[in-house]
Amino acid sequence: MRDRTRKAQLVADFFTQSYRISGSLNVSSRKLADRLEDRTSSFIQLENTYISNIEHPADIVASHATSILRKEKIIAVVVSREEDGLSRKYTYGSYLGAHVQRTYLIVPGFEIQGYLRTSGKRDPRSMLASGDRFLPILDAEMKFSVRPDIAFTGGVILVNRGHIEALWQEEESRNG
Amino acid sequence: MARILIIDDDPDLLEMIKLLIERRRGHEAVLSADGESGVQKALEQPPDLAIVDVMMPGMTGYDVCRRLREAPETASIPILVLTARGQPVDREAALQAGADEHMAKPVTMTDLMEKIDGMLAEHSAAARPHTIAMASLKGGVGVTTLAANAAATLSRAGARAICLVDLCPSSGHLALHFGHRPRPDWSKLMREDVIDAQAVDALLLEVSAGLHLLASPIVPPVERALRRPTVKALLEILEERFDLVIVDTPSILNEATTTVLDLSSDTWLIVTADPAAVQTTFGTVRALGERAKGFPVILNEVTSTQRTSPDAIERVLKRPLAGTVPFDPDQAKALAQGKPLALHRPDAPLAKAMEELTNELI
Numbered sequence: 001m002r003d004r005t006r007k008a009q010l011v012a013d014f015f016t017q018s019y020r021i022s023g024s025l026n027v028s029s030r031k032l033a034d035r036l037e038d039r040t041s042s043f044i045q046l047e048n049t050y051i052s053n054i055e056h057p058a059d060i061v062a063s064h065a066t067s068i069l070r071k072e073k074i075i076a077v078v079v080s081r082e083e084d085g086l087s088r089k090y091t092y093g094s095y096l097g098a099h100v101q102r103t104y105l106i107v108p109g110f111e112i113q114g115y116l117r118t119s120g121k122r123d124p125r126s127m128l129a130s131g132d133r134f135l136p137i138l139d140a141e142m143k144f145s146v147r148p149d150i151a152f153t154g155g156v157i158l159v160n161r162g163h164i165e166a167l168w169q170e171e172e173s174r175n176g
Numbered sequence: 177m178a179r180i181l182i183i184d185d186d187p188d189l190l191e192m193i194k195l196l197i198e199r200r201r202g203h204e205a206v207l208s209a210d211g212e213s214g215v216q217k218a219l220e221q222p223p224d225l226a227i228v229d230v231m232m233p234g235m236t237g238y239d240v241c242r243r244l245r246e247a248p249e250t251a252s253i254p255i256l257v258l259t260a261r262g263q264p265v266d267r268e269a270a271l272q273a274g275a276d277e278h279m280a281k282p283v284t285m286t287d288l289m290e291k292i293d294g295m296l297a298e299h300s301a302a303a304r305p306h307t308i309a310m311a312s313l314k315g316g317v318g319v320t321t322l323a324a325n326a327a328a329t330l331s332r333a334g335a336r337a338i339c340l341v342d343l344c345p346s347s348g349h350l351a352l353h354f355g356h357r358p359r360p361d362w363s364k365l366m367r368e369d370v371i372d373a374q375a376v377d378a379l380l381l382e383v384s385a386g387l388h389l390l391a392s393p394i395v396p397p398v399e400r401a402l403r404r405p406t407v408k409a410l411l412e413i414l415e416e417r418f419d420l421v422i423v424d425t426p427s428i429l430n431e432a433t434t435t436v437l438d439l440s441s442d443t444w445l446i447v448t449a450d451p452a453a454v455q456t457t458f459g460t461v462r463a464l465g466e467r468a469k470g471f472p473v474i475l476n477e478v479t480s481t482q483r484t485s486p487d488a489i490e491r492v493l494k495r496p497l498a499g500t501v502p503f504d505p506d507q508a509k510a511l512a513q514g515k516p517l518a519l520h521r522p523d524a525p526l527a528k529a530m531e532e533l534t535n536e537l538i
Contacts (some may be wrong), residue, residue, distance in 0.1 A: 011231075011260035011281065022231060022261055048185075050231045050261070058261070058269030060236050080262055080280060152263050 023049035085156035114140025183214030211235025245274035306441035328518035355514020358391035449482035472498030
């Protein structure tokens with residue numbers, strides 16, 4: 001109760017290009033980000049899923065006990081608390097978390113802004129070309145491009161690097 | 177102790193909240209694992225508060241909120257939506273469905289308990305009986321007519337036990353609006369050092385179903401006046417017995433009037449569209465200062481021609497009019513017959529305006 005709605009269960013919002021899928025997954029053995037990065041599986045399984053069309057993101061149009069999502073089709077995952085969304089390597093005294101930079105992204109259907117952790121000044125092209133499949137954008141907001149009044153916020157938004165169409169970073173940075 | 181209904185498909189969460197509210201606050205927890213049975217439990221015995229999850233199989237939390245709001249038994253219970261869907265759009269959807277508050281999971285026990293405490297306190301304050309004063313320091317602006325018709329409107333709606341109090345010491349007119357002689361009246365109270373519920377009860381007239389009236393003496397009392405302790409005790413007794421007390425206050429800032437204004441939850445200032453009434457209302461607001469800040473001002477059109485426009489009144493008073501009661505040629509006849517329009521001619525312009533005003537302000 002203190003930290004999660006259910007012991008070892010995490011509820012998050014998964015966004016595809018047209019749908020918002022809210023579902024829970026067991027994170028007792030592996031964190032969400034680590035499951036997304038697991039290259040041995042192309043899918044992620046969610047329990048108790050509730051589905052909304054992105055144009056009406058609060059209206060639940062369907063619910064299913066289990067849903068299988070194809071990882072490559074996930075645009076982004078919104079997680080309310082930063083610590084629930086980050087990979088273990090970012091959370092336990094990692095040097096990678098020492099520096100954060102204001103970042104803006106465009107992915108199909110959405111504009112995302114927040115902070116990206118880096119180990120220092122890093123060429124954005126290298127971030128887009130290699131590394132984890134999902135970039136963790138901290139303290140983030142994601143707006144629906146055609147309806148900017150529809151916005152989603154999270155302690156972290158995990159953005160599928162393969163869907164990033166454009167990226168900007170501001171010189172101004174803050175200590176993480 | 178409050179009775180709190182928790183509807184969530186997560187059994188762990190149900191147990192945690194149950195422990196929290198029972199052990200820390202001594203409330204009674206009623207648990208339901210799905211929307212349908214939760215609604216049934218709420219209808220069978222309406223709780224003091226409902227905590228509702230959104231993502232549940234079958235009926236969603238939004239459906240639960242709508243069902244609870246549709247049923248008269250549960251239409252006014254406070255509803256807290258507690259959900260992992262915690263985005264601004266979700267909050268908006270919850271409020272539109274009828275929830276009073278929205279909280280995103282995960283939530284700390286402290287935050288949840290604070291929210292529950294706050295909602296219960298707010299609901300308890302809203303459910304408490306209260307007093308509305310109708311006031312103008314200028315006579316002849318129709319305060320008594322509006323007090324009678326406001327009470328009649330609410331009485332006709334049938335939802336509340338209402339008491340009208342005529343504190344004007346010089347007429348007994350409020351009773352006449354209902355075709356009653358103003359007997360007995362409150363003059364006896366001026367002779368009592370201590371007044372009790374029995375003494376007040378003996379003075380009340382039932383002027384229509386569910387609507388009682390405490391009349392003022394038809395002959396003005398000489399060398400005596402209602403003092404603050406008497407008025408205070410009177411209002412406390414009436415608030416215990418009735419859901420709503422409406423006071424027709426004297427058109428003078430005497431001890432009785434200021435006591436009522438101090439103790440009322442709301443005060444309606446009545447103004448007519450003529451310079452003298454506007455000037456008096458302006459002076460009243462100035463005299464009362466901060467106390468009058470939230471008082472709604474009602475324009476009562478007592479004649480078919482208005483000498484001052486609503487815009488001009490708003491400019492002078494530096495506040496918008498909360499409502500307008502149009503001139504109704506049938507009002508004079510209604511008074512002569514002792515049949516308030518709001519009770520006997522609900523389609524009359526005055527009655528309709530009172531219905532809108534009471535819906536808006538009470």
